[in-house]
Amino acid sequence: MTSSEQGDVVLVRFLFSDETGAKHRPAVIVSSDEYNRGRQKAIMAAITSNVQRLLVGDHRIDGWQEAGLLFPSVATGVIRTIKQSTTERRLGVMPPADMEAIREKLAHALGL
Numbered sequence: 001m002t003s004s005e006q007g008d009v010v011l012v013r014f015l016f017s018d019e020t021g022a023k024h025r026p027a028v029i030v031s032s033d034e035y036n037r038g039r040q041k042a043i044m045a046a047i048t049s050n051v052q053r054l055l056v057g058d059h060r061i062d063g064w065q066e067a068g069l070l071f072p073s074v075a076t077g078v079i080r081t082i083k084q085s086t087t088e089r090r091l092g093v094m095p096p097a098d099m100e101a102i103r104e105k106l107a108h109a110l111g112l
Contacts, residue, residue: 004042007099009067011088046078057109059101068092075102077109
C-alpha cells in the first residue's frame, strides 16, 4: 500500500517506544492528505484493544467495527511517522465523529 488518507485504519509494524522490538498492530492515519502525498510517509496513532485504561491523548473508538477493527479499541496518544510503503494493508476508515475526537485528543496531548 503506497497511498494513504487521513482516517484510514491500516495494519503496520509499530516499533516499541524503547526500540527493542516491534509489533504488527492497527493504526489510524492522523496526518493530512497533503503531508502524506508530499512526504510518502504518514503520521499514525497506534490502536489497541486494551479498552480498560485511557490515558491522555487516548480515544475509545465508538465505530470500531466500521473502522475495520475486530474488537472494541482505543486510538492511543502513541504516534509514529511511518513510510507508507511499509503499510501492510488498509483495514477500514475511521468514522468521522471518532476521527474528530481523535484529532481533539491528540491536540490536547500535544498542547496545540
